[in-house]
Amino acid sequence: EAGVAQSPRYKIIEKRQSVAFWCNPISGHATLYWYQQILGQGPKLLIQFQNNGVVDDSQLPKDRFSAERLKGVDSTLKIQPAKLEDSAVYLCASSLGGLLSSYNEQFFGPGTRLTVL
Amino acid sequence: GEDVEQSLFLSVREGDSSVINCTYTDSSSTYLYWYKQEPGAGLQLLTYIFSNMDMKQDQRLTVLLNKKDKHLSLRIADTQTGDSAIYFCAASKEGGFKTIFGAGTRLFVKA
Numbered sequence: 610e611a612g613v614a615q616s617p618r619y620k621i622i623e624k625r626q627s628v629a630f631w632c633n634p635i636s637g638h639a640t641l642y643w644y645q646q647i648l649g650q651g652p653k654l655l656i657q658f659q660n661n662g663v664v665d666d667s668q669l670p671k672d673r674f675s676a677e678r679l680k681g682v683d684s685t686l687k688i689q690p691a692k693l694e695d696s697a698v699y700l701c702a703s704s705l706g707g708l709l710s711s712y713n714e715q716f717f718g719p720g721t722r723l724t725v726l
Numbered sequence: 727g728e729d730v731e732q733s734l735f736l737s738v739r740e741g742d743s744s745v746i747n748c749t750y751t752d753s754s755s756t757y758l759y760w761y762k763q764e765p766g767a768g769l770q771l772l773t774y775i776f777s778n779m780d781m782k783q784d785q786r787l788t789v790l791l792n793k794k795d796k797h798l799s800l801r802i803a804d805t806q807t808g809d810s811a812i813y814f815c816a817a818s819k820e821g822g823f824k825t826i827f828g829a830g831t832r833l834f835v836k837a
Contacts, residue, residue: 640822651730651814651827652769665824700769704822713822717769 611635613718615701621724627689630721634682634703640664641678642715643686644700652700658684688723696725728752730828732815737834744802746831748815751796752824755817758791760800763812763830772800772813802833810835 614633622628634641640659644652655674657665660681669676673692678684688695702715730750738744750758759774775782775789775798782789788801802809812832818825 642822642825644827649829651816651829653827654825657823702769706821714771714774715822715825716771719768 613701613703613716615699615718615721617721618719619722619724621726622691623726624693625690627687628691628723629685629687630699630701630723632684632686632701632718634684634701635705635716638703638705638716639681640704640706640713641684642702642704643676643684644702646698646700646720648697655686691723691725693725696723698722728817728824728826730815730817730826732813732828732831734829735832735834737836738805740805740807740835740837742805744800744805744809744833744835746800746802746813746815746833748798748800748828749796750798750815750817750826752817752819752826753793753796754819756820757818757822758789758798759814759816759818760787760789760798761814761816761827763814765811769814805833805835807835807837809833 642657643655646652655669656676658678661678676686698720700720701718704713704715706713732748760772761769786803790799812830814830815828
């Protein structure tokens with residue numbers, strides 16, 4: 610079974626530029642998560658989708674970050690414009706069940722390392 | 727907001743037991759997790775425990791949960807150099823909703 614795929618693996622941009630990350634979850638997984646992991650910290654949940662609907666985006670900086678999950682499969686996370694403090698690893702995860710599941714293991718992708726200069 | 731806290735570093739000798747501790751604030755957390763992250767690699771789920779359990783054992787790993795004190799620990803028996811990594815504690819509600827991670831404990835294993 611293929612894991613969660615993310616691209617690109619690395620990205621370097623200048624502040625005020627835009628950037629987009631792509632995630633392909635494990636086939637059949639209903640729930641998709643985007644996390645931000647700043648160096649030396651744990652992952653912070655940015656947004657959680659169930660199929661193509663948003664179930665939690667309370668920690669997403671909506672003035673500059675946006676995410677979509679068209680057709681309930683792949684997802685993109687965009688930052689526009691980027692700031693220096695956005696430098697981090699962006700992790701995508703997926704899980705089989707939705708909110709009505711009890712235990713719902715998350716499988717993580719390798720992440721995209723973003724450096725904002 | 728809700729929080730998960732861990733000590734930042736732990737150093738042990740090869741063959742000894744390691745105990746990594748974690749506290750969380752959200753008493754409605756349903757699942758508590760331990761993840762491992764090695765340099766340049768993604769997060770790997772090691773084990774989890776449901777909030778109505780107080781202990782779970784899986785080979786060299788033992789998880790203890792004190793729900794009253796909101797304290798979670800991970801014990802690794804016979805620690806090996808390959809166990810050197812960052813260990814993250816996490817808590818979530820039903821269905822993986824509102825998952826919160828700690829900052830991670832870096833485990834150093836000395837040969």
